[in-house]
Amino acid sequence: MTRSVRTNGAGAFANRHKPRPVGCFECDGTVEVSYAAKMAKCPECGAEINLNDYEINKPLQEDIATRGNVTINKLGELECESLICQNLKAYGNLKAHVHAGGDVMIRSRAIISGGLRCQRLMIGRDAAVDVLGDVEVKELEIDGVITAEAFRCDGTTRIDEHGAINGPLKTKAVSMEDGGALNGALEIASTPR
Numbered sequence: 091m092t093r094s095v096r097t098n099g100a101g102a103f104a105n106r107h108k109p110r111p112v113g114c115f116e117c118d119g120t121v122e123v124s125y126a127a128k129m130a131k132c133p134e135c136g137a138e139i140n141l142n143d144y145e146i147n148k149p150l151q152e153d154i155a156t157r158g159n160v161t162i163n164k165l166g167e168l169e170c171e172s173l174i175c176q177n178l179k180a181y182g183n184l185k186a187h188v189h190a191g192g193d194v195m196i197r198s199r200a201i202i203s204g205g206l207r208c209q210r211l212m213i214g215r216d217a218a219v220d221v222l223g224d225v226e227v228k229e230l231e232i233d234g235v236i237t238a239e240a241f242r243c244d245g246t247t248r249i250d251e252h253g254a255i256n257g258p259l260k261t262k263a264v265s266m267e268d269g270g271a272l273n274g275a276l277e278i279a280s281t282p283r
């Protein structure tokens with residue numbers, strides 16, 4: 091795998107701390123926030139926008155709405171109606187409707203209702219994920235088992251040695267390792283949506 095490497099350390103540091111736009115939960119308003127901010131106020135409606143990161147280390151039954159990141163650790167577990175966050179990492183089990191603005195990585199047992207939309211979706215080895223609805227993403231990296239009604243990927247779908255996609259897949263490009271499985275119709279389209 092090729093990665094782009096920044097040789098200018100100061101540049102990478104500056105970029106990581108760059109303000110980012112976040113969306114209001116109540117309206118269409120957005121606001122730029124600094125990397126360290128924990129809370130912001132919507133300029134349109136005045137609602138508070140939660141920016142906290144969450145780390146879940148024990149079973150939790152509670153909705154989460156943040157523009158920060160959520161990590162469910164191995165001893166953690168999240169079962170709720172609605173999980174809204176930027177990036178999500180799940181090492182513990184998850185059962186929720188998930189709306190992630192960034193990347194989602196799942197390395198556990200997960201049941202996701204209402205479809206799944208995110209930037210990059212990574213399903214780790216030994217993960218088993220059921221999506222009730224469609225998966226719509228920019229990049230797919232699958233090394234576990236994922237089932238959905240349909241998959242749409244704007245970029246490349248990678249199915250690794252232990253990966254299996256159960257459901258029809260529409261993608262721009264696909265790469266598959268020996269052992270990887272696709273159980274569903276495959277359509278290669280330059281504009282999958």
Ligand SMILES: [Zn+2]
Pocket residue numbers: 114115116117118119132133134135136137
């Ligand atoms: Zn607002």
